Amino acid sequence: MGGYQDANYYRGSWCCRLILFVIWLPTFLHVTAQESHADHRRTTSLVELAKEPTSGDSGLFDPIEISPSVIPKVPFPTESVPPMYPIPYVPTRYEPVLTGKCPVNFSRPEISNILDKAAFDCFGPLASLVGNVVCCPQFSSLIHIFQGFFGMKSNNLVLSNAVADHCFSDIVSILASRGANNTIPTLCSIKSSNLTGGSCPVKNDSTFERTVNTSKLVEACRTVDPLKECCRPVCRPAIMDAALQISGRQMMINNDNMAGEMNHTDYLNDCKGVVYSYLSKQLSSEVANKAFRILSACKVNKGTLFN
Numbered sequence: 001m002g003g004y005q006d007a008n009y010y011r012g013s014w015c016c017r018l019i020l021f022v023i024w025l026p027t028f029l030h031v032t033a034q035e036s037h038a039d040h041r042r043t044t045s046l047v048e049l050a051k052e053p054t055s056g057d058s059g060l061f062d063p064i065e066i067s068p069s070v071i072p073k074v075p076f077p078t079e080s081v082p083p084m085y086p087i088p089y090v091p092t093r094y095e096p097v098l099t100g101k102c103p104v105n106f107s108r109p110e111i112s113n114i115l116d117k118a119a120f121d122c123f124g125p126l127a128s129l130v131g132n133v134v135c136c137p138q139f140s141s142l143i144h145i146f147q148g149f150f151g152m153k154s155n156n157l158v159l160s161n162a163v164a165d166h167c168f169s170d171i172v173s174i175l176a177s178r179g180a181n182n183t184i185p186t187l188c189s190i191k192s193s194n195l196t197g198g199s200c201p202v203k204n205d206s207t208f209e210r211t212v213n214t215s216k217l218v219e220a221c222r223t224v225d226p227l228k229e230c231c232r233p234v235c236r237p238a239i240m241d242a243a244l245q246i247s248g249r250q251m252m253i254n255n256d257n258m259a260g261e262m263n264h265t266d267y268l269n270d271c272k273g274v275v276y277s278y279l280s281k282q283l284s285s286e287v288a289n290k291a292f293r294i295l296s297a298c299k300v301n302k303g304t305l306f307n
Contacts, residue, residue, distance in 0.1 A: 096177035119178035127181035137296030148280025158197035168192035198270030
């Protein structure tokens, strides 16, 4: 009897365990499936995040499309745009009407690039606002470089009065056609006579080189330091010394013979223009322009414009 009861007990126990197992199994499978699905979603998300965006993807990875009309157009990509200029700087350009009487090829890079710089610095609406600081120094440098460029294949350092009038007119017309203010001559007090050497007695290379220590002059102005030149000038005194020598005033100063020469500023400035012309023939247009701009900046900072 006792063995029979034990057999029934174990049989009943196994039945209860089987029932519990059947009840528990679906729950286990459901939980396992959820965890597996979650792991799969997590892995998929990580893979998707790690994938590089394709051309067909949309959203933050889409390429940004910018209309060409809003891209600033700067004539000199290697140069930074002055902060006072509006962006984009897109001057209206047109074909200038020239006199046809100036024997210079304005399309040559050495002169065309300087014309572009002057047009940029003398941009129409802002020329009067930044005249003495930006526009006039560059326009003055352009005149000096053009004067030297004109006489590059000759012995001359200046232009004749008639040719100077035609060339000066063409320069102003070209600048205006490239977006510059057409009142630059009045704004900067520069005239065609600045190309002629005025009253300076020396107007050609041979006489200039007999009168001035040209190697010393060129060496002093070949590399102009923008900081040192304003405090301990090297090029500016060399230009002044050469101007005094070719004007003939150096001998008068040494002899203390100043009678009848009370106002000699214009006379001396004419000779400084000739010195600039000589330097423009000896230096590249880029080097000369940089030197002339630094000299102008030093003078502007002291309250006067260096002609």
